[in-house]
Amino acid sequence: MEPLGQRLEDPAGQDVPEDPGRIRVGRRGSDHPRPAGAGVRIREYLERKARDPLSHVLTGTALEALDEIADLERQLDRLEEQALFRPEEVGDEGGIDPGLRGHGTDRRTVVAEGRELPPCGLGDSLAGPARTGASTPSLDSHTFSIFQRMMNSEASVRIRDLRVRRGGRLVLPEISLDLRRGVVTGLLGPSGSGKTTLIRSIVGVQIVESGEVTVLGKPAGSPELRHVVGYMTQAPSVYGDLTVRENLQYFARVLGAGTKRIRDAIETVALGDHADQVVATLSGGELSRVSLATALVGQPQLLVLDEPTVGLDPVLRRDLWNTFHELTATGTTLLVSSHVMDEAERCDDLVLLRDGRIVATGSPDELRHRTRVDDLEDAFLALAEAS
């Protein structure tokens, strides 16, 4: 975690390690300095206190809170910049913040339940009305959306300065990224852009050169995470000589999941009619659905899917995307990679990857706003060319 003091002292400097995943639009330079003194002094005090073994627990929490405030400030900065630099855009829609968009009635649940609890259950009663229709670009709505962002910023996955070499090639030079909890993040990019390598790093099966990947508060690949992270590889990794059901039975037993989960997983991927068919005799699309069912069977908190919908018919594809969003309603975080742009529309957040670098992150609406185009593919092109 980078120190807050530095951020505050150097609010507009080029070298601030400011959420490099986020693209900046209309940076205004240094005419908007933030007062440096207080934050630094508080942090110094807390850091001193943190060395005291008796109070370190308390101050640790306070330091985290300071980090969140810093996060909030950065987002405030960004939104102000957008507003001042391109005022005409802010009015289009209240939805600068992806948190206000469609899918999620569950977005506020994480906050309501506190950070230690798994974000499930209480959600619906606490969630406010969907605010898709809001259209006043008042400071209030800004503040509100920032607040929401901050509260949701309890990231499921936190990546800092990740550098990965794969097969002798530097695939990811330096990536930093946060994945919000309880949403579907789409990882988009042409093939060879590093999607699978990034995914493997998150799941913890990739040897990384440097950097940190934290998943649900633990270093990626920690033994505790093996129960709660579901992973679907790009090539269907199931046993071809077993039936669909036998495959799921085995993986369910490894994960300690019950028979009901097996049935549910088979239903979800619509393979009920083929449950007792040997996997090797299935078609390509069916095969990848078995692989997907295997990732679903353990009821993971983080579900990482590498191109799960390739070769599926449109109806099933739509159904699966609905399933993905249903899963987020129980607090599951999803990361779904795709090289098909029309899937981007179905994601809450997007990460556009190209040549191992993050070109942009944000909701589909946000990206359209930034690039002033309606089509996400065009938006991607614009962002890729600008980068």
Place this chain on the structure above:
Amino acid sequence: MSPRITLATAARVLRQLRRDRRTLALVLFVPALLITLFKYVFEGQEAAFDRVGPPMVGIFPFVTMFLVTSIAMLRERTTGTLERLMSMPLAKLDLLLGYGLAFASVATAQASLTAGVAFGFLDLNAAGPVWLIVVFAVGNAVLGMALGLLLSAFARTEFQAVQFMPAFVLPQILLAGLLVPRERMARVLELASDVLPMTYAYDALAKTAADDLDGRLALDAALIGGFIVLALVLGATTLRRRTA
């Protein structure tokens, strides 16, 4: 490590094998057919058949399980199921013991069947107890499995894995003393055979057949166990949670 996962893995491996009926039939019946062939090749030379027969009963499972395991493990590596398992709460020992249990039970069936045919129908004679020959046969099967698992890490394709049979197993059979007693071989070869696991596997079988149930036999058994553990430990290091 958890018994639930170990047993689930063993059951899964057996189920895969059961689904492949032809492989299962080859594993179970080919040794019995070959030993029958031997019987008629050694027609009229009962002493020679009695010398070669018992070790054959015990060495077939080694060869079979070596091959089957190296291919099965290679498949786990290349199809991504190993990567998936390694991202799940499965201990490496669960996988190793699961494979061990599954193949040991197949080897028990194979060795019992071969021994039954050889001693029951082909008039093979052994001075020592037949059950002990079967026990060593199963031990050899586990040894073959452990070595196959280890060597599968060094094969990229199934073609390569199959070639490990002549490359690693045949020399051991040649040097084990089955064809020429070890003390009559060149000194270098004798020394080489001292460090090869098959040497002790063969020695144990030959001693049991001759009813030499002495301390040397116990040492053989201990060494076979040691080789199994060594191969499994080395094999475990080739099962990587993280890969490049």
